Structure formats: structure tokens, C-alpha cells
Amino acid sequence: MTAEQFIIDDRENNLFRVNREAFTSEDVLQRERKEIFGKTWLYVGHESEIPGKNDFQTRDVGGRPVIFNRDRHGDVRVLLNTCLHRGSSVCRHSSGNAKIFTCFYHGWAYRNSGELVNVPGNEDYKSEPAAVYKGLQSPAQVDSYRGLYFVNFDPDAPDLLTFLGEARYFIDLAADQSPEGVAILEGTHKYSLKANWKLLVENSIDGYHAKSVHHTHFEMMMELGATPPMLGKDTVNGIAPAGMGTEFPNGHATLMYPANGLPLATDSVKQTLAGLRAQAEQAFGENYANAMFGLARNSVFFPSLILIDLSFGLTLRTFYPVSASETLVTGWQIIPKGVDEEFVKYRIDNALTFWGPAGLATPDDVEALEQAQKGFGARGEVGWSDVSKGMGKPVPAANDELQMRSWWREWNRRITGEQLPTEGTSFVPFDKQGVDA
Amino acid sequence: MTSVSETPSITTRSAIEEFLFHEAGLIDRWRLEEWLDLFTLDCTYEVPATDHPDADPGLTWSLIHDGRTMLEQRVIRLKKPEAHAEFPHSQTSRIVGNVQILDETDESISVTANFIIHRAKAGKFDTYVGRYEYELVPRNSSFLIRRKRAVLAHDMLDPQGKISFII
Ligand code: FES
Ligand SMILES: [Fe+2]
Numbered sequence: 001m002t003a004e005q006f007i008i009d010d011r012e013n014n015l016f017r018v019n020r021e022a023f024t025s026e027d028v029l030q031r032e033r034k035e036i037f038g039k040t041w042l043y044v045g046h047e048s049e050i051p052g053k054n055d056f057q058t059r060d061v062g063g064r065p066v067i068f069n070r071d072r073h074g075d076v077r078v079l080l081n082t083c084l085h086r087g088s089s090v091c092r093h094s095s096g097n098a099k100i101f102t103c104f105y106h107g108w109a110y111r112n113s114g115e116l117v118n119v120p121g122n123e124d125y126k127s128e129p130a131a132v133y134k135g136l137q138s139p140a141q142v143d144s145y146r147g148l149y150f151v152n153f154d155p156d157a158p159d160l161l162t163f164l165g166e167a168r169y170f171i172d173l174a175a176d177q178s179p180e181g182v183a184i185l186e187g188t189h190k191y192s193l194k195a196n197w198k199l200l201v202e203n204s205i206d207g208y209h210a211k212s213v214h215h216t217h218f219e220m221m222m223e224l225g226a227t228p229p230m231l232g233k234d235t236v237n238g239i240a241p242a243g244m245g246t247e248f249p250n251g252h253a254t255l256m257y258p259a260n261g262l263p264l265a266t267d268s269v270k271q272t273l274a275g276l277r278a279q280a281e282q283a284f285g286e287n288y289a290n291a292m293f294g295l296a297r298n299s300v301f302f303p304s305l306i307l308i309d310l311s312f313g314l315t316l317r318t319f320y321p322v323s324a325s326e327t328l329v330t331g332w333q334i335i336p337k338g339v340d341e342e343f344v345k346y347r348i349d350n351a352l353t354f355w356g357p358a359g360l361a362t363p364d365d366v367e368a369l370e371q372a373q374k375g376f377g378a379r380g381e382v383g384w385s386d387v388s389k390g391m392g393k394p395v396p397a398a399n400d401e402l403q404m405r406s407w408w409r410e411w412n413r414r415i416t417g418e419q420l421p422t423e424g425t426s427f428v429p430f431d432k433q434g435v436d437a
Numbered sequence: 438m439t440s441v442s443e444t445p446s447i448t449t450r451s452a453i454e455e456f457l458f459h460e461a462g463l464i465d466r467w468r469l470e471e472w473l474d475l476f477t478l479d480c481t482y483e484v485p486a487t488d489h490p491d492a493d494p495g496l497t498w499s500l501i502h503d504g505r506t507m508l509e510q511r512v513i514r515l516k517k518p519e520a521h522a523e524f525p526h527s528q529t530s531r532i533v534g535n536v537q538i539l540d541e542t543d544e545s546i547s548v549t550a551n552f553i554i555h556r557a558k559a560g561k562f563d564t565y566v567g568r569y570e571y572e573l574v575p576r577n578s579s580f581l582i583r584r585k586r587a588v589l590a591h592d593m594l595d596p597q598g599k600i601s602f603i604i
Pocket of ligand 1 (some may be wrong): 367
């Protein structure tokens, strides 16, 4: 990479462009590994995935193998899944329950709180490995918000709450959907894309492509008696049917729009939903309950945690690059706790019609991103992508591209050090003050 | 040690195989409306998540959990040129084997089989492998599918990335 300019942010002409090298260069990926995946807060997992003592999940977070677990006292830990001896994984299962992690290579054993407790042939060492090496390492910082656990490999990074800022209210809207809290359902969508990870960031908060890429899904919704997103008539908490995009500090962004009809909802499902809504109204006020159940939201938490909260399905996904042109995605479904089976079933079925590698929409997204990556083969001739839609509008709609520009400015700041001003002020479509009080 | 059902099956394996091969051929040839006709009205079509192959897709975040309505919609959608992941259609070739009748009553027959599906699309060649579990109901001289469950023998969908055709 010789040209150091990755984005053109032309406020005079309201043009925003991204250098396609950003999607193809291995050098850029190395910088991302250091400046982004090495220094920002990265999502690891939800507390409901390790409900009991000694439960664990193994994950790949920003390229690092980790064990996300509860130790024998019930404390949540994140341990780097690499043996201090010569590097092998100490845990090779995707999930389970274990008090001790024993490395299969030479048998060093660690307690699930990290301490190295057994070294075969210990007597052959002049200095005992346990005394020298102590135990499995953890990321520099581990913290959680509303049950979502994050790590940061940079000891100097600002804390999680500061990093999330106001954008955390969109996590609240999800976490508050049941007085008993929310949980991640069993079953994970794990799949790969032959495309750069930033294309999936863009796609996850892109309202513009919905009509073209998901045309067949919209037709299906209408056939089943539901109004597709952004095509309704109602305004919710001041958000017009076309919705709006809003940006937050640190590259987080949201697009939101009034949530429309529920396809195939039975009376019992509607009743359960009304019950959740009534409880939320009582606890947090009408305005907040409206935002929670009357608005749909796609949020990105920089760099690659996506929360899609559609009132009939709550999908969480995160993804990390394998190479400049390959990404591994993990997706989960969140469910409000304490609801009946029929409601759970309905949410699953509804969400599945759209999301996931075998859904009726996501495969088309994958196709679009893989085709874009292919198109970048011509970057020598066509060097820049356009992300200008809605730029300069006082209130960008959900199908404008403010969200992406906000994300790209943060990416650019971290990669090049260039600080560019935001386009407007952040907007939260409900009275959160009352909630905090 | 009984590995085979005590009451000998009335239905022959070759009759089941013939039905499964016919089904496979319809999907490979994209004759999806005819394929849909093989299902009962109360059918389910399931693909569990790769990390929970034994889970109930009705209560977990699976890959596919279609009832009749969604199955119809899946077929309608797949035949449209705007089903972008499948236009032009991928070419698939599937081998169904290791067919076993597990249980048989007057109303239904439970069958298991293995599958290997090769899919070619846009210069990419992917393989999907796993096990089918069927609940079939006798109909005239053949069968209808009340439940089809495709359990993938994959850790994750990599390199396949997606399941955009009928598996
Ligand atoms: S690498 Fe783990 S014991 Fe040797
Ligand atoms: Fe999409």
C-alpha cells in the first residue's frame, strides 16, 4: 500500500468514498489486527451461554483463541487458549464443563481459573514451571455490560462503558425485553464468507440494499400478510416510516424504523408480546416500551458486533477476518426469558425466515458481498467505492448510509490517525433519563 | 443385542430407496414444485445447527425449521430470479446411501440415510455431507414425507458459507 488515503470525506460535495485497497490488502489487515482487533472492545459471549460453575465455551476473538468460562467459584473468566509450554490449545471442545484444562501435548494442567497446577516430570526442572509461569493468561481487560462479555487486549484502552457510550442504550432495549432478562438460545450459526469483513459490517447496517437484495423476502412477507420494513405508515417515537440512521462516538451506529406486522403470529404469540410490552411500560414508561417493541433496530458496535432487534427476532452476530478476503461469522438468537414455548418457537421460525446461512435472505447477502469482493479485482481501474447516500441530509433515513460513514471514520482514525468530524449529533429515540433514574 | 427391529418390516428397503432416489433427482433437477408435492400438509423440514446436531430445531437456533407454509415459500422464492444466491441455479449432484428402515408402524416408517451433495456454482465446488432422518407415511403405492431432517456432519459452514438450495 503506497497511497495512505483510505477514505475521501468531501463535505462540500457530500461525497464519501472508500479506497478498495482497504478490502483487499493483507498489509491493511495486519494493521487492523494491531490497531483495531488489538485495541478495541471485542465481544466474547453472553453469560447465559455459561450458566453453571465450570461451564465453558471456546471462541476465536479477534484472531485469538480464548476460553470463555465460569471457574469453580462461578466467576466468569476469559483465558487465552494456549499452553504456556509450547503453545498447544489446552481446550479443544467447542463447549462443555471442566474444572481442569489439561494440555494433551505434554500434559500440563491448568485449573479453570488459570493456575498451572500440574506439570508431568516437574522434578526435572530446576525452576518449577508453575512458579515461573503462574498460569494461563487473560486478555488485558475483561468487562461486561448487561450480560454481554467483552475483552480488550490493550491495557490502556478506555473502559467498556466509555467505549460503548450512548450506543449502549440499544443493548438495553434488547436486554430489558423481559423482567427476567434475556438468554442466548442453544445453537449457533457458524459460517464463512469469501469477502472482507468490512463488507459484512456495511451490509449489516445497510438499509439501502433491503429492497433489491431481499425483494423475494419482502414479497413473501406480503404474501403472509405482513408489511415489510420501512414500508409501513406509522410513526413511532418521532421516527418516520422511512426510519433514520444515527451515529455515536467511537464508530457505533444504528439504523431504526417502525416495526411493522408480524407474519403468522398466533393470538397466543400476540398476547405474550403484549404482556412483555405491558411489563416494560410499567417498569420503564410508555416511551421506552414504544422504542423497545415499536421500533426495529440494526446496530453496529465497533468494530464487528451487530445486534439486530426486529421485535420478532433478536439476532446477535460477530465476525472476524481470517484473511483480507475471508471472514468467519458467528450468529446467535436472543430470547426474552420466562416466555412460553409457543412464543419461543414463533420467534425462532420468524427470525429463521430471514437470518442465517440457510435463511431466505442471508444467503443473498453473502452472494452480494462475495460478488463485491470479486469486483475489487478491478481496483487498479476502479479504485473507490461510494458511501455517500443521504450525506448532508439533516435526518438521514434508515436506507441512507450515515451508519457506514460513521463506522468508516472510526476505522480511518484508528488506521491512519486522521480525525474527521461527525455529521450530526447522536439521537436516542426514547427518554433514557427516566430509565436511569 | 438387537440392532434390527424385531418385527420384520413389510416395506422393503428397495421401495424406500426408490422413493429417496426419486426425491434426490427432483431436487437435483430443480423440479421443486414436484418435490414439494412429496410432503404432507403437516410436514416439517429441519436442519439443526452444526454445533447442536441432536437439538430440536423448533426450540433452538437451527439452520432450517420449516413447516408447510415456509417450505412452500422457500420453493416459490428459490424459483425466482431474485433469489440471488441461486441465480443462475447451482448444480448439485447428490448420492443417498446407507438407507435403513429404523421402525415401522401402520401409519409411518422411520428411515435414516446418509447423503453427500456436491454443489457447483460460479467456479466454486462445495460438498455437504450428513445424515437424513425421515418420517414417511405410506400413500398409494409410494410415500409422503411428514418429516425430513438433514443433520450436517460439519463443524461449521466453512468453506460452504451458505445453504441456499434444498439440502
Ligand atoms: S504444549 Fe502444552 S504441555 Fe507441552
Ligand atoms: Fe441483507
